[in-house]
Amino acid sequence: MSLTFDADVSLNATEAAVFLSERDVAGQIPINFVTTSAVSLQAACFQDNIFDANAAGKCFSNLLAVGYRHFLVDLYWSPDQRDWLFCPVSIPQDNTVVTVSSTYSTTATATTNAAQATVTETASSSGSMLYELGPYRCSKNLNLSDLISVFHDFFQGYSSELTVYTRFISLNLHAAASATTPEEPASTVTGAQLPTESEYISSLFDNHLSSYIYMPSELATERANLNESWYEVEDDYKPITEYFTLNVDANGDQNTPDGWPCGKYLQLAKQKRLLLEYGTIDPQMQAYNLSYLGDVIFPSDYLTSTISVSLDDDDTIDTGCFYNPSASTVAQVNSSWAQSDYIPVPAGLNPNETIAQMSFVVSNLTACGLTPTLNNTLFNKTANEDVTPYTEISLSTSWAWAVGQPADAASSDDNNYKSIDRCAVIDIALNGHWRAINCTESRYAACRVQNLPFTWQLSTTPNTFQAAHTSGCPENTTMDVPRTGLENTYLYQYLLRQTELLDPTSSDPARTKVWLDFNSIDVESCWVRGDSDTPCPYASDPQQLERRTVLVAAIAGIVICIIAALTLFVKCNANRRNSRRNKRMMKGWEYEGVPS
Structure with a gap:
């Protein structure tokens, strides 16, 4: 493997806060119901059928850096090269004769399987040498x-709790x-032309990324016994x-035939970052x-349910769209x-208008419960040539x-949360999107009915954020926050029917804002569910977990050396040889560690 993660773009603080806060608020939703962003590498990285290695590495990196989560990858098995290529054509191999001229363009004759192939080798803008094979x-x-x-x-470089996201x-x-x-x-590929064990896709992923992959057998085992x-x-x-x-059996053990783990469990508790599936097979x-090392890759379309969409005028x-005004349950x-x-x-639009219109459609797709799929090269430039439009589409999936x-908090006294714009509201004037406002404003609160995903009520009276959180919601409801785009759409549509109740004396739609159970009172840009006393889980150094792991290992090594030395010079008694080990808890999992 030769390419590395090498992005020339990164998200700014507000953009990073958007993705992080949405990841956290959706943290307990099963991953199959959380919309993401999908992109075709063929469209985003290989425009005009140019498969340049250096440009591809930059393109892959940029797409990861700006937040794309689901990658659609087209691979071509070459029996001649014994390799999975991005190029749709096998490259002539050992007996190719190439003479490179000063203009980096020459014609060479390559013999492949006793046939003649005319190949032109040229230099790309990135400095890679390219073979011209037909188109x-x-x-x-x-x-x-x-x-x-x-x-x-990328996974190694982005490993803190603040930067971990699941990819597909x-x-x-x-x-x-x-x-x-x-x-x-x-x-047709048959017999000896087919991949050997070490050449299987599942083997390649397993050899290099197995510690990050959530596998089919893990899903099956966990579904069978949720208690464990x-x-x-x-x-x-x-x-x-x-x-x-x-389902609950006679022993009280719980299981599910169709459930998926939630993001917090998968990303933070199990530290799994990648799910793989087969798509189409020519x-x-x-x-x-496909069954070789079948525990690495899910079957075809297991992680994708493609929905045909159409737009009105x-x-x-x-x-x-999955919004159904009469629905109240996921089954509906x-x-x-x-x-x-x-x-x-x-x-017929200029670039800015085109991106604005595409972003509008992407936002609507997400609000309808769909992951938008980008399978177009934007403005005839790949994501390594101009990543800006690809970034805009990624951000539009928010x-x-x-x-x-969320805008930067404004405060005259950082020690007084009542003067801080760090509480979230859903704003009807912003098509149901959220904004941060002063926590002392008096607003109605969004209250979820009996844990139902799509059913909402308003608090009986307007209050400050803290008062609404304490005693604002009707019986059998709880102040809450939408956890997916589809849940947010149900709340927004409910509020559209309640506008007069929200502010009966005002004709200004910008005042129709409703409290959500979401705030950054403790730490700016750290958005959490709960009241003003809820702490930010990332207030400590986000690298603390990694450093603690290294420290535990280092202390263990020192202890082993000391024990070895004592064994040589001192006869230890039985009590010392059977010293008790401490147990700690990490994200709910018990693990063994040396005494601190």
Whole structure:
């Protein structure tokens, strides 16, 4: 593996706060109901059929850096190279003769399988040497291992609780065309042409990323006994049961046939960062053994449910939206793994208008419970050439905060939370998006009815944030905050029907703001559920967990050396040899450690 994570872009503080706060507020929702952002690498990184290794590494890195979560990857098996390529054509191998001229362009004759192939080698703008094979220009060794290397480097560099997010990869498998006939369909791959054990995709991922991968067997084992998996952790890390079928056997053991773990459990308790699935498999690759190391990759479309969408004349979602005004349960609006089939690109607009219109559609898709899928090259530039429009689309998948929010807190006295703009409201004037306002303003509060995902009421009277949190909601309701884009849509639509109740004396729609159970009173930009006394979980050094792990290991090493020395010079008594070990708790999991 040669490529590394090398992004030339990063999110600013507000953008990072948006993603982090939405990750945390959705932390107990099963991952199959949390919308993300999907992107096709073919569209975002390989425009005009140019498969340049250096440019691809930058493109992969930039897409990760700006927040994309689900990657659609097209891979081509080359029997000649014995490798999984991004290029749709096999590159001529050992007997290729190339003479590079001073202009970095030359024609060479390559013999492949006793046939003749004419190949042109050129230099790309990034300095990579490319083979021209019919309509394709390809680096010789741009392969799956390069993508795995970028992900591995990224996971190692972004490992604190503040930067951990789950990623998904869908793998579409194709056969590479022959270099002698690059524009003709690839031949069917059979027999010895098929990958060997070490060449299987599952083997490549398992060898390099196994510690990060959440595997099918883990899901099956955890589903079979929730008492010893999802419910063995702290309460804040347990999934919301209203989102899946829950069974209890005669012994009181709980299980589920269809549930998925929640983000907090997966990302923070288990420290799993990646889920893999097979996508489409070309007919030429039907002999490929998908079951080899089948515990690494989920079956085809296991993590994706593609939904066809259509837009009406004002670009709102006409078909494909999961909002159903009469629904109250997940079973009535089952948006599990729902993903749009495309994001339309409007014609006849300037770049700024185009991105604004696409962002509007993306926001609507997310509000409808769909993960938007970007499968277009934006303005004929890849994400390594100009990442800005790709960043805008990624940010548009944010379902909670309005643009520019959560704004920096304004306060005349940092020790007095009552003067701080650190409490969240849902704002009807902002199409149901959120903003931060002064915590002492008097507003109604959003109250969830009996833990139902889509059913809301308003508090009986307007109050300050703290008072609303204490005693504002009617019986059988609790002050709460939407946890997904679809839940937010249900609250927004409910509020649209209650506008007169919110502020009957005002004609100013900007005043129709409702408290949510979300604040950053303790630490600026650290948004938490709870009242003004709820502490920020990241107030301590976010690298504390990593340093503590290193410290424990170092102390253990020192203790071992001391024990070894004492064994040589002192006869220890039985009590000392059987000293008690301390137990600690980390995210609800018990582990053994040396005394502190």
